[in-house]
Amino acid sequence: MKAKFTLLTTLILIFWTANLSAQNLETAPKKECRTQAGQASVDYERSVDRAAYKQLMRNYLKSDQRAAIEEYAIQIHIVTRDDGSGGVDIDDIRGEIDVYVNPYFADIDIEFVECAPELYHASTEYYVLGNGDEDPDVAGDAMSAAFNVANVINIYFVDDPDEACGWARFPWKLPADYIVLANSCADNQSTLVHELGHYFGLYHTHETGLGAESVTRDSEDGCWDCEDDGDLLCDTQASPNISDLADNWPSCAYTGVGTDACNGDAYMPDIDNIMSYADKECRVVFTNQQLARMEVFRDGDRDYLQTGCSCEKAEALCKNINIDLNANGNVSITQASVDNGSTWDCGLDSWSVNPNSFDCGDVGANIVTLTVTDDLGWESSCQSTVTVADVTKPMITTQASDMDVECDGSGNVGEFTAWLNDNGGAQVTDACDGSWSNNSSGLSNGCGATGSETVTFTYTDPSGNTASTTATFTIEDNTDPDLVCPADIHLPECIETAEWIVVSSDICSNVTVVSDPPSGSVFEKGTTTVVTVTSTDECDNVSECTFEVTRDPDLKVDIDPLATSPLNTCAAGTNANIVIGYGGGPTCTTMNAVGSGGHAPYTYSWEAPVGLPEGSFENENTATPTFCADFQTEPCVTYTFTVTVTDIHGCTETNEVEVNVVNPLCTSGNNPKVSVCHRPPGNPSNEQTICISANAVDNHLDNDVHQDCLGSCDDVCVAYSPENLGLVASQGNNDPDENILRV
Known part of the structure; x- marks a missing residue:
């Protein structure tokens, strides 16, 4: 029988090789599992008492009650490079065991537990098994010999176990006793379960090492061989190696066309069987016979395995x-x-x-x-x-200090802010650094820009413990206002009021400025008045200054008395200033104006009667102009001259002077005669104007003999105006035909 199955195996291998079947593992692009039934497996199976084996299988299959779950110790080995790099995450492994491995083995009363922490092996030599020409089996066995823990399931995780997901040593492979997995397959929810199946004696469902299994499950069929070929189990379907075909099966459905070599029956493999080469997500089932076979080896060849841990793992328990x-x-x-x-x-x-x-x-x-x-x-x-x-309160070591500052007019913001920021100079000691705060809401309003505030500074540490100190910040105004009086004022005599502007300011407040006497006051001529200026700020600080207002004395212009003729004239008496034609006196007079008061130097300007002949009045812009009346023919004319004096400030004053000019001539030509008003002695009221030679005039004017006067008896002086020129003649005073006695 064994020879038959060996031959069939050979024929099947040839068939599947020719048809590029997945049955040939060596042609697969990637190995799923390196655990193969080699000659050692054949020898072992031949050595087994088949009858006893089958009876054990039947016993386990018939058992309706499961035993209590028993813990089986595992030892996890994580292999890294020499420098410690690489390696799989232990949490991923433990998650895989707890969530995906143990539930499958609970059906045979096994729970895998760690009785000792994971072991780390820094070994580049074992990090990749089968590197180069090295035999991976030899390398794996050497690794296990070096690191295995006795009587537990040793599971190694390496980077690459000969380009496979892993392998396991069958129970009959002792002393080689371990499982090895690729890091990339450590938590794929399938490979570790699969390799543990091998570890407990299961073959692949497509195994041919013991002979190629036929499809039929009819024990009467001559091709029936499920107990002796393939995986030696009849509740798993005969299967080709489907690793290459599985990727083409959506929804875990087999679509292959392979047939067995005995009857040519089409394969109907168990796509969901854990020991198949179907996609990993499809492999979710151990059959009853697979479970029973694992129990046989659990209690037989693997009976040396440690169950339970000798002591409980350390457990840390905490309290708040x-x-x-x-x-x-x-x-x-x-x-x-x-x-x-x-x-x-x-x-x-x-x-x-x-x-x-x-x-x-x-x-x-x-x-x-x-x-x-x-x-x-x-x-x-x-x-x-x-x-x-932190329950320790802060302690104030230096209390906050009051601060008085001189008003700067802007609220002393800088000083106040600095005082607040410095917490009034307070110092505190506390184990935990905290922070200061204060209850400042702003300074109260005082006079001007002064004010004050009492502030409480509070130090608070991170736990809310506090300490406080209080101090007052005060803005004072003790500074007198700035005050600048104007310079002394000099008033011309023609300006009676003085106005001025006083410059006064105060940095802290407004000021009230009072002048005594006030600006705009009237100042008497010729006086000097002291003006007192007082500036008072809102905080009653006072500044005072003085200045003088001096007004020039009264401006005057006096005219010196004019020279008069000694002759007694009928019109002007002896007040005639000029007598023309008789007496030999001057026909011109010089006036002399003298200014005083006001503010020298002075200038003079004379105003003469309008219409005077040109050249008769000269030097009119001097103090001493000259008037010549030789042009006059009227008996007596009074000329009024007005002088205006102007001081240096432009103030003016005027005065007038009259010049009486008498012309007593009653005839013209050479040796003109002179009019005399004759008053006979003893009968002076019987006066009569006579026209006499100039030689006789003196005798008539001798007051000791006569009371005669020079000129006509009815002569009067008239004010000069151009219209008045010739008025005397028109009145007949000198008319040669009226009232004149000519002798």
């Missing part, structure tokens, strides 16, 4: 605590501070809590980790919330 900082702002805890009954059944190697010291920066909730490591290397951690509190 509250602690207070000391006066220095520090506090420490020990492991016992947060321990809540941690256990270390395997012996305590070490335990620690981290962090274990706290300061002000840790006030509040802090997460600490308590780590317990037992003598086997198991490490367990738990976390505790350590709530740190």
